[in-house]
Amino acid sequence: MTDEPDAMGEPDGKPVRIAGFNVVELVGGGVLSAVGIAAAIASANYGLGTLRQVGPGMFPMCLGIVLALMGVAVIFDGRRSMSVAPRAPWRPILAICAGLAAFGLLVERMGAIAAIVGLVVLVGFAEPKFRPKTLAGIALAAIAFMSVLAWAFYGAVNIQLLPE
Amino acid sequence: MELLDNMALGFGVALSWSSLLACLIGVTVGTFIGVLPGIGPLAGISLLLPLTFTQTPVDAIVMLAGIYYGTMYGSSTAAILLNLPGTVTSAVVCFDGYPMAKQGRAGVALAMTTFASFIGGCFSIVLMMAFAPPLVAVASSFGSPEYFSMTILGLLAASTLSAGSPIKGIAMVVVGLLVGMAGTDVNSGYDRFTFGVDEFLDGVNIVVLAMGMFGVGEIFWNFTEGQKSAQVEKVDVSWKALMPSRRDWKDSAFPIGRGAGLGAVIGILPGAGAAIASFIAYSVEKRVSKHPEKFGTGVIEGVAAAESANNSAAQAAFIPTMALGIPGSVTMALILGALLIHGVQPGPLVMTTNPELFWGLIASFWIGNALLLVLNLPLIGVWVRMLTIPYHVLYPGILFFICLGAYSSQNNPFDVFLVIAFGVIGYGMRVLQLPAAPALLGLVLGPMMEEHFRRALLIARGDATVFLTQPISAGLLLLSVILVVSTVRSSWKKRRRAAEPTAAA
Amino acid sequence: MKIIATLAAAGVVAGLTAVPAAAQFPDRPITWVVPYTPGGITDTGSRIIAEVLGKELGQTVVVENRPGAGGMVGTEYVARAEPDGYTILYGTQGTMAANVSLRKALKYDPLTDFAPVHGMGASVNTVVTYADAPYSTIQELVDYGKAHPGELNFGSAGVGTSTHLSMELFKTIAGIEGLHVPYKGSAPAMNDLLAGRVDVLFDYPVSSLGHAEAGTLKVLAVNSPERIAILPDAPTLAESGYPDATAGSWSMIMVPAGVPEDRMKILTDAAEKAIRSDTVKNYYEKYGSTLLLVKGDAATDFIEAEIDRWADVIATAGVPKQ
Numbered sequence A: 001m002t003d004e005p006d007a008m009g010e011p012d013g014k015p016v017r018i019a020g021f022n023v024v025e026l027v028g029g030g031v032l033s034a035v036g037i038a039a040a041i042a043s044a045n046y047g048l049g050t051l052r053q054v055g056p057g058m059f060p061m062c063l064g065i066v067l068a069l070m071g072v073a074v075i076f077d078g079r080r081s082m083s084v085a086p087r088a089p090w091r092p093i094l095a096i097c098a099g100l101a102a103f104g105l106l107v108e109r110m111g112a113i114a115a116i117v118g119l120v121v122l123v124g125f126a127e128p129k130f131r132p133k134t135l136a137g138i139a140l141a142a143i144a145f146m147s148v149l150a151w152a153f154y155g156a157v158n159i160q161l162l163p164e
Numbered sequence B: 001m002e003l004l005d006n007m008a009l010g011f012g013v014a015l016s017w018s019s020l021l022a023c024l025i026g027v028t029v030g031t032f033i034g035v036l037p038g039i040g041p042l043a044g045i046s047l048l049l050p051l052t053f054t055q056t057p058v059d060a061i062v063m064l065a066g067i068y069y070g071t072m073y074g075s076s077t078a079a080i081l082l083n084l085p086g087t088v089t090s091a092v093v094c095f096d097g098y099p100m101a102k103q104g105r106a107g108v109a110l111a112m113t114t115f116a117s118f119i120g121g122c123f124s125i126v127l128m129m130a131f132a133p134p135l136v137a138v139a140s141s142f143g144s145p146e147y148f149s150m151t152i153l154g155l156l157a158a159s160t161l162s163a164g165s166p167i168k169g170i171a172m173v174v175v176g177l178l179v180g181m182a183g184t185d186v187n188s189g190y191d192r193f194t195f196g197v198d199e200f201l202d203g204v205n206i207v208v209l210a211m212g213m214f215g216v217g218e219i220f221w222n223f224t225e226g227q228k229s230a231q232v233e234k235v236d237v238s239w240k241a242l243m244p245s246r247r248d249w250k251d252s253a254f255p256i257g258r259g260a261g262l263g264a265v266i267g268i269l270p271g272a273g274a275a276i277a278s279f280i281a282y283s284v285e286k287r288v289s290k291h292p293e294k295f296g297t298g299v300i301e302g303v304a305a306a307e308s309a310n311n312s313a314a315q316a317a318f319i320p321t322m323a324l325g326i327p328g329s330v331t332m333a334l335i336l337g338a339l340l341i342h343g344v345q346p347g348p349l350v351m352t353t354n355p356e357l358f359w360g361l362i363a364s365f366w367i368g369n370a371l372l373l374v375l376n377l378p379l380i381g382v383w384v385r386m387l388t389i390p391y392h393v394l395y396p397g398i399l400f401f402i403c404l405g406a407y408s409s410q411n412n413p414f415d416v417f418l419v420i421a422f423g424v425i426g427y428g429m430r431v432l433q434l435p436a437a438p439a440l441l442g443l444v445l446g447p448m449m450e451e452h453f454r455r456a457l458l459i460a461r462g463d464a465t466v467f468l469t470q471p472i473s474a475g476l477l478l479l480s481v482i483l484v485v486s487t488v489r490s491s492w493k494k495r496r497r498a499a500e501p502t503a504a505a
Numbered sequence C: 001m002k003i004i005a006t007l008a009a010a011g012v013v014a015g016l017t018a019v020p021a022a023a024q025f026p027d028r029p030i031t032w033v034v035p036y037t038p039g040g041i042t043d044t045g046s047r048i049i050a051e052v053l054g055k056e057l058g059q060t061v062v063v064e065n066r067p068g069a070g071g072m073v074g075t076e077y078v079a080r081a082e083p084d085g086y087t088i089l090y091g092t093q094g095t096m097a098a099n100v101s102l103r104k105a106l107k108y109d110p111l112t113d114f115a116p117v118h119g120m121g122a123s124v125n126t127v128v129t130y131a132d133a134p135y136s137t138i139q140e141l142v143d144y145g146k147a148h149p150g151e152l153n154f155g156s157a158g159v160g161t162s163t164h165l166s167m168e169l170f171k172t173i174a175g176i177e178g179l180h181v182p183y184k185g186s187a188p189a190m191n192d193l194l195a196g197r198v199d200v201l202f203d204y205p206v207s208s209l210g211h212a213e214a215g216t217l218k219v220l221a222v223n224s225p226e227r228i229a230i231l232p233d234a235p236t237l238a239e240s241g242y243p244d245a246t247a248g249s250w251s252m253i254m255v256p257a258g259v260p261e262d263r264m265k266i267l268t269d270a271a272e273k274a275i276r277s278d279t280v281k282n283y284y285e286k287y288g289s290t291l292l293l294v295k296g297d298a299a300t301d302f303i304e305a306e307i308d309r310w311a312d313v314i315a316t317a318g319v320p321k322q
Helices: A004-008 A023-046 A058-080 A090-109 A112-124 A132-152 B002-014 B017-035 B041-052 B057-082 B088-102 B106-140 B144-158 B166-181 B198-202 B206-223 B246-268 B274-288 B300-316 B318-324 B330-341 B355-388 B391-410 B414-431 B437-459 B471-504 C002-018 C020-024 C040-057 C069-080 C093-102 C138-147 C162-174 C186-194 C205-214 C261-276 C278-286 C296-317
Strands: C030-034 C061-065 C087-092 C114-123 C126-130 C153-156 C179-182 C200-203 C217-222 C249-256
Touching: A023 A058, A023 B166, A058 B166, A058 B437, A090 A112, A090 B206, A090 B391, A090 B414, A112 A132, A112 B391, A132 B391, B002 B017, B002 B057, B002 B106, B002 B355, B017 B041, B017 B057, B017 B355, B041 B057, B041 B330, B041 C040, B057 B088, B057 B106, B057 B300, B057 B330, B057 B355, B088 B106, B088 B206, B088 B274, B088 B300, B088 B437, B106 B246, B106 B300, B106 B318, B106 B355, B106 C186, B144 B274, B144 B437, B144 B471, B166 B437, B198 B414, B198 C069, B206 B391, B206 B414, B206 B437, B246 B274, B246 B300, B246 B318, B274 B300, B274 B437, B300 B318, B318 B330, B318 B355, B318 C186, B330 C040, B330 C278, B391 B414, B437 C179, C030 C040, C030 C069, C040 C061, C040 C114, C040 C261, C040 C278, C069 C087, C069 C093, C069 C249, C087 C093, C087 C114, C093 C162, C093 C249, C093 C296, C114 C261, C114 C296, C126 C138, C126 C186, C126 C205, C138 C162, C138 C217, C153 C162, C153 C186, C162 C179, C162 C200, C162 C296, C186 C200, C186 C205, C200 C205, C205 C217, C249 C261, C249 C296, C261 C278
Parallel strands: C030 C061, C030 C087, C153 C179, C153 C200
Antiparallel strands: C087 C249, C114 C249, C126 C200, C126 C217
């Protein structure tokens, strides 16, 4: 049961290396290179054009290749890097993502009030201790704010508070 | 003495009771809208537009313009306190403003942005009053080759934006440029990197990206072990603690001046805008600074220069809009539309056919900026007190504002999901120590750079020397070369100096 | 629990009895989806019409901007909306006609997913050139273009916009070659035209007018069937010898298909009164547009004809289908 971040840094803050390469820089450079290669491949379909009529694929193609090379440079440049990845806070990240997603899903289907309640309740799980009273207060304040905004800016901020 | 006559005419118009009231309403609404992340000047202006139908043309435009630059003042507040940029321009203020808040200097940062905004805005106004006609000529002399060369200069300056490794900085600029390619290509109408999603056809919404990467990413980071947010136990809201010290002023004086100058020049160009101005002003400060390594850790110069440039550019943007009838941004287009509704035809004749409108508006800028100063300074104490709210109460509230801003900017829930994606990506980048700031500038400049490169070649029928035969373009490229050479030389010197003691030992 | 059950039952009963009471349509605000960003001619126009329309209907008409993808995002949203008459759409020549031929994967069908309520405005394009251009009429432009094939630059507000398509239509009919230089909107195109970096621009009357008055550009023609009030000296393309090049864009109030007959009638009548009101008429005149007075079957026929017409132009001009 080793989480990825654990594999990247020892608890005492010493960087982890594979074959002399710092893992943080290795992953970072690798991601950059992968994005670059993907972009270059995708833009091959767009048409490179000519100097007279430069096609839509020319720029992304060049940028993709440059990025792929830069990724390799990052890996080598970071050989002596002392970077250590922190332990990712999975519970807060998941809770917050879920809360935001709940808002996005609910705001048009069930109205803003339901969306706010969904958001606040779910992001509340980011804290080790769930605080129902605090969260209820925040939700009420947010609903009140939203109502005032929807009323005062009627026509510019079109937010349905309740489902139709 | 034409200038004095014009000023007298302008103030005569702008100091009428109805204009003063219009200006006050405009800047107050603007500040409020600006503080809310994601709700930009567009929403505010389109909301108040129907109200202006019954006003005189001067009052209408004074009020709408007030909203526009009032938003510019307000938008740095959330950026400094919460790392939550509501506009692209305020993303630059995040770089050093938020670290200042973490050090307990939020009040100073907010006060300095207010003063810098005021000075930058005023500088631009003076420039406009004195040199409006020649400035207009400069604006129209910028064609595609010139814009392309300018973006090259901007991108080179950007490679120094981040604190860490320069290679990573450049790599992230390229990432930003690539992200900027997404959407419908202006030159051919082709869709690129849209993955069949209609929402991507207009490209990536920069405000949504910034709110995700900076705002949500920061919350994830604060939950990461051993990190601390800007939250404090107690704040000193005494006037002395909130106001910049003599030293702060000394550090900021030149950056504000340079920022104002740069902002005015860039703001005049119809295609550039305030975001590019503040990015470039920040890069310039970092370059001329004696301690560039401290940028990004909370130096006041970064905040002052960016904010002064931003407001200077925002005011200067009225020149092409009013005098050429060419709006540089959607907001400006909306203000033009308001003029048209009132039967004022913007164009080269506006200064002669409607002098009271043109000079009245410019005079109102001054009044508006003064009002904003009076309005914003007392608010600082209120904003800073927000930081005493415990983090477990604050973060759900921040997330609520992020949702509100992301959703209401285009009335599309898709943007809320985009914020999640960018939040996760932003956090991942932070873990991998890939800086976000250069990517943001790449994203701002990328589409511009490509569009103008290709259009320049199209009009020149494929002749690539066009970038060198046009004098302004050639000059900008020459500056770029000087920039590269000086960077390489100074880093070479540094390396040699670093090598010397070892050699002696 | 009992209270909730009672409330729920009451809600159901209220919902049932509400159906026959639909004669009082509309009994709540109507949402008008404008699939463009706030600002610009479209949005401003919709806000002015919304106010008049609201008065006619006795309910507020709220303009809701749902921009994205040249209007497709908002249009798709309305295609999926409940056809109860409370959601209406700002339809345009782009979203309702040209996109059928420009977009491979259009997620709506203008004819089956929507029903037209009433036309709004028909806007024209001006054909303009810079002040020192060596031609001052359409005929001189065509002669010049034929004598210098491939040398002229034609600017437009973007690939697939009405300015681009009208320009391609004109080039085909006049038989001249010229390079299409697309811009991101008409403002930057105007900047390059004034400096002579592009030679000819298909523009909107509002943005041409100020420069025409100042003499910084020449208006060669307008592409409307008749001359327009704000530019009375500009001849039409028909007068200049190219009647088939007459074109332009238009806008229409649409609803999702399936709105009940009686509600449709209420909407159409109110819209007709609103469009014919002085406020709206004056507004469109100021922008150099004319009123598009079509409704019912005539409106459907109009859209059908437009779809066919732009399909031809797009095919001839070789605009890539996305």
